[in-house]
Amino acid sequence: MNLILLGAPGAGKGTQSALLCERLSLKHLSTGDILREEIGKKSPVGLQVAQLVSSGKLVPDALVLEIVAAKIQEEKDGLLFDGFPRTIEQAEGLDDLLEKQGKKIDAVVFIDLAEGEVIRRLTSRRTCKKCGKIYNLISTPPANPEACDVCGGQLFWRDDDSLETVKRRLMVYRDQTEPLVAYYKANHRFIKVDGALAPERVTGEICAALGDCVGK
Numbered sequence: 001m002n003l004i005l006l007g008a009p010g011a012g013k014g015t016q017s018a019l020l021c022e023r024l025s026l027k028h029l030s031t032g033d034i035l036r037e038e039i040g041k042k043s044p045v046g047l048q049v050a051q052l053v054s055s056g057k058l059v060p061d062a063l064v065l066e067i068v069a070a071k072i073q074e075e076k077d078g079l080l081f082d083g084f085p086r087t088i089e090q091a092e093g094l095d096d097l098l099e100k101q102g103k104k105i106d107a108v109v110f111i112d113l114a115e116g117e118v119i120r121r122l123t124s125r126r127t128c129k130k131c132g133k134i135y136n137l138i139s140t141p142p143a144n145p146e147a148c149d150v151c152g153g154q155l156f157w158r159d160d161d162s163l164e165t166v167k168r169r170l171m172v173y174r175d176q177t178e179p180l181v182a183y184y185k186a187n188h189r190f191i192k193v194d195g196a197l198a199p200e201r202v203t204g205e206i207c208a209a210l211g212d213c214v215g216k
């Protein structure tokens with residue numbers, strides 16, 4: 001099964017990805033994580049995109065599609081796409097890439113969350129450098145604000161989670177990514193969930209709607 005998680009930055013895509021990948025045995029494909037890794041390595045791709053990512057702008061479609069094409073090719077099992085596609089061009093590109101390999105998107109999950117809550121969540125988000133676990137200092141705080149409860153790794157504040165950049169990312173989302181809701185509603189299995197619910201409830205609702213992982 002191939003799934004897409006759609007939603008504004010901060011809607012809970014990263015958190016749901018971890019929960020769903022485990023329950024559905026899917027491989028997580030986050031273009032944001034891949035780009036941050038390239039930036040961390042200072043690779044040619046990383047150097048090319050660093051400024052765009054830190055300012056909350058989108059990386060060019062052709063580059064993102066190239067990265068995703070390579071990942072799809074090496075993956076035999078189902079994928080969970082997180083933070084991709086973000087434009088209609090990327091969505092069409094993904095359909096083409098999958099079709100060439102006799103694969104398809106089985107469902108699109110849209111996590112719906114009001115903008116005020118998105119801003120509140122993103123500006124208090126912390127992520128573990130080592131295992132990627134995501135915390136919120138208000139709703140799901142770690143025992144120690146500096147270290148991950150699970151692996152002890154250092155927690156960091158993403159530089160694109162500053163208030164100014166969050167507002168830019170939301171504007172980019174409204175202009176370029178939100179049109180994907182209509183795109184996928186029209187021609188794919190589309191599931192909408194309330195992102196304001198507790199993470200486990202959101203996962204439960206998604207699994208119930210998918211119908212094939214309940215009880216696992």
Ligand code: AMP
Pocket residue numbers: 009031032033035052053054056057058059060064082083084085086090160169
């Ligand atoms: P995310 O971790 O998904 O919030 O992504 C962080 C940043 O990486 C975004 O604000 C963009 O600058 C870049 N990015 C991630 N995924 C994409 C994508 N599919 N298309 C273009 N830029 C992306």
